Amino acid sequence: MDCATNWEYKTLINELTQGMEQAKQLRVHLSSSSSEAQEFLLQRILSSYEKALLILKWSGSVGQPQPTAPASAGGGALESSLSVDGSPRSEELNKNFRDQQQELINASKKRKTLPTWTEQVKVSSDNGLEGPSDDGYSWRKYGQKHILGAKYPRSYYRCTYRHIQNCWVTKQVQRSDEDPTIFEITYRGAHTCNLAANNNSVASPEKKELKQKNNQNNNQMQQPNEMLMNFRANLRVNTTDDSENKDKISPSFSFPSTLTYIEGENQYFPTSTYIDEDLLGTYSPPFISPATSESNYFSVSCHMNSLGGAHNLQQSESDLTDLISATNSPIGGLDFSIDPTELDANFNFSRSGFFK
DNA sequence: TTTATTTGACCCAT
DNA sequence: ATGGGTCAAATAAA
Numbered sequence: 001m002d003c004a005t006n007w008e009y010k011t012l013i014n015e016l017t018q019g020m021e022q023a024k025q026l027r028v029h030l031s032s033s034s035s036e037a038q039e040f041l042l043q044r045i046l047s048s049y050e051k052a053l054l055i056l057k058w059s060g061s062v063g064q065p066q067p068t069a070p071a072s073a074g075g076g077a078l079e080s081s082l083s084v085d086g087s088p089r090s091e092e093l094n095k096n097f098r099d100q101q102q103e104l105i106n107a108s109k110k111r112k113t114l115p116t117w118t119e120q121v122k123v124s125s126d127n128g129l130e131g132p133s134d135d136g137y138s139w140r141k142y143g144q145k146h147i148l149g150a151k152y153p154r155s156y157y158r159c160t161y162r163h164i165q166n167c168w169v170t171k172q173v174q175r176s177d178e179d180p181t182i183f184e185i186t187y188r189g190a191h192t193c194n195l196a197a198n199n200n201s202v203a204s205p206e207k208k209e210l211k212q213k214n215n216q217n218n219n220q221m222q223q224p225n226e227m228l229m230n231f232r233a234n235l236r237v238n239t240t241d242d243s244e245n246k247d248k249i250s251p252s253f254s255f256p257s258t259l260t261y262i263e264g265e266n267q268y269f270p271t272s273t274y275i276d277e278d279l280l281g282t283y284s285p286p287f288i289s290p291a292t293s294e295s296n297y298f299s300v301s302c303h304m305n306s307l308g309g310a311h312n313l314q315q316s317e318s319d320l321t322d323l324i325s326a327t328n329s330p331i332g333g334l335d336f337s338i339d340p341t342e343l344d345a346n347f348n349f350s351r352s353g354f355f356k
Numbered sequence: 357t358t359t360a361t362t363t364g365a366c367c368c369a370t
Numbered sequence: 371a372t373g374g375g376t377c378a379a380a381t382a383a384a
Contacts, residue, residue: 140359140361141361142361144361
């Protein structure tokens with residue numbers, strides 16, 4: 001992309017982001033006495049912004065080698081947050097997003113590597129908790145290493161249900177050297193386990209651990225059952241050829257097209273998730289609240305969800321459950337259901353193809 | 357007793 | 371040879 005186009009691209013993102021922020025503020029004002037229609041409209045607005053931003057960011061960055069040094073020197077348009085909630089650390093978002101681009105590129109080059117992505121989780125230190133809260137999945141620690149040059153050790157986790165449900169996702173948690181309240185969480189692969197079945201047993205052990213060990217580090221967000229059920233109840237996904245062809249899934253993947261704001265949870269939640277070729281290349285944004293009970297905020301970027309390598313999962317699960325699992329990222333159902341290693345073969349991310 | 361964590365050993369890529 | 375990631379025995383917790 002040349003400079004002019006890049007500038008336009010940044011500006012567009014900036015404008016979209018501002019619009020989204022304003023819509024969010026409007027919703028806050030309306031929420032006290034809002035009718036369902038108002039809320040629905042706002043959800044639509046926000047959803048549109050989300051998708052537009054995501055499309056832009058994807059097409060704008062994947063189509064070119066790298067975003068031209070975006071915002072690193074004091075703020076370009078990409079500084080805008082993708083997150084509906086308006087998470088504060090835009091630089092982190094930005095950095096993460098660039099990381100995702102790189103990950104995607106790498107994944108295309110090296111077909112064997114699992115997709116990885118990194119989230120930076122900021123934890124408020126004045127609430128007595130020293131680690132990120134749980135992300136709705138059950139993790140089992142299997143290692144800890146001191147990393148060269150790092151002040152804090154790196155912890156290694158795998159899904160508790162690796163063997164039971166053949167779920168091979170892992171994550172690494174590394175406390176930031178510069179800001180000990182920031183935890184960098186790197187995920188590898190995607191959950192294929194049944195989140196619903198696992199969800200109940202997740203939260204309490206982690207909280208306990210967090211209170212016990214100050215240098216422990218975990219995950220990022222809560223995913224209440226209520227939200228999960230909401231998600232499940234409204235999920236509509238293309239189920240065809242799912243069980244057999246996940247590794248060569250064609251340009252068809254789930255996508256939350258509508259967000260639901262659950263007041264008690266202070267979070268947005270997707271309520272309808274089906275999208276097909278038309279929006280391929282977009283991905284579900286991080287619908288993450290800045291106001292969880294533990295005052296965490298998160299910077300999350302895109303999520304590559306490789307379903308390869310986990311085909312024979314959940315033989316006895318229902319179709320819906322399979323889909324939930326297959327479309328759930330560690331931050332709660334927000335990712336691709338597309339194998340990034342197939343991206344280059346199946347899909348051209350060029351801008352021209354994107355904007356008709 | 358079962359399940360999770362800790363931690364040194366081991367493996368592998370560089 | 372080194373560093374990062376995983377394994378697995380020992381230990382702790384439930």
